[in-house]
Amino acid sequence: MxxxxxxxxxxxxxxxxxxxxxxxxxxxxxxxxxxxxxxxxxxxxxxxxxxxTRRALLEAVSHTRIEALCERARDLTGRADTRAALLAWLDEVVAYSVSVRGLAEALSYDDGAGAGPVRQSSCAAVLEEAAGPLLREAERAGAVVAGVTIADLIDLIVGITLATEHHPDPATRADRLFRLAVSGVIPQPTHPSPGR
The missing domain is CATH 1.10.10 (Arc Repressor Mutant, subunit A)
Known part of the structure; x- marks a missing residue:
């Protein structure tokens, strides 16, 4: 060319x-x-x-925000309070997903228009890679239920975002639902942890 x-x-x-x-x-x-x-x-x-594809367009539109979330995950990795660090990152993913139209769809899984097995969104894959160390630190500290993955948490956020997008106050509703859901996955410690 x-x-x-x-x-x-x-x-x-x-x-x-x-x-x-x-x-x-x-x-x-x-x-x-x-x-x-x-x-x-x-x-x-x-x-x-x-x-x-529409997904390719949404992923390109979301690229800058995805990069910001990846950088934030890297910044939070290594903090003393691993539970607070993981929750801080997840809070930002929820806030971005609610406020940035199209981001939840970019993070969702793609069925390839009915052809072949379900494929993972490249945006979600990038986030999983960046936030993996953050989750592993929280797991080692016992702050997260065993077996939880970043993919699980992203799916949870996508579902909540899509369920609340037509609510009169989607940000408040999504935050409430996320707090309810995550309390079983990232339980409150029985004794106060530093900084939370």
Whole structure:
């Protein structure tokens, strides 16, 4: 591909992504790919060439926020109070998922449109890798029920986010449901732990 075509493709990608971010913020995961193409001034085929599936588009739109959550997980790893560190990270995942339209869908599992086995979202996989050490520290300290995975916790957050998205106050409702659910997974210690 000649350099000028590659430059055009990069410009198209950046323009489509900028428009997609605005459309997903306004309409969530159901943002129209055709509207994105029209607003970006490209054809639908160009949008589909860059983002072959709706999930690919949502994952690209969510990339910056996913990276921020990964960095936060790394920052919290190594804290003395492993329970508080894990809960602080999970609180941020809940808050992001509720406030950023389309993020819950980007984190959810993909059924490949009915073809083949369930595939994991690449956004969720990146978060699992970044937050794995945080969870393992909490497990070693006995702050988490044995056998719980980051995937379990992300699925829980996605379910709560989707269940509360039409609630009059989705952030408060999601936080309450998450606290109720997580109390069985990350129980309150019987004696006060430092910093919590």
């Amino acid at each position: 000649p350099d000028h075509q590659r430059a055009d493709a990069r410009r198209n990608y950046a323009r489509i992504l900028a428009v997609a971010e605005r459309e997903v913020a306004a309409h969530g995961a159901s943002a129209s790919l055709e509207q994105i193409a029209r607003t970006a001034g490209v054809g639908s085929a160009t949008v589909r060439r860059h983002f072959p």
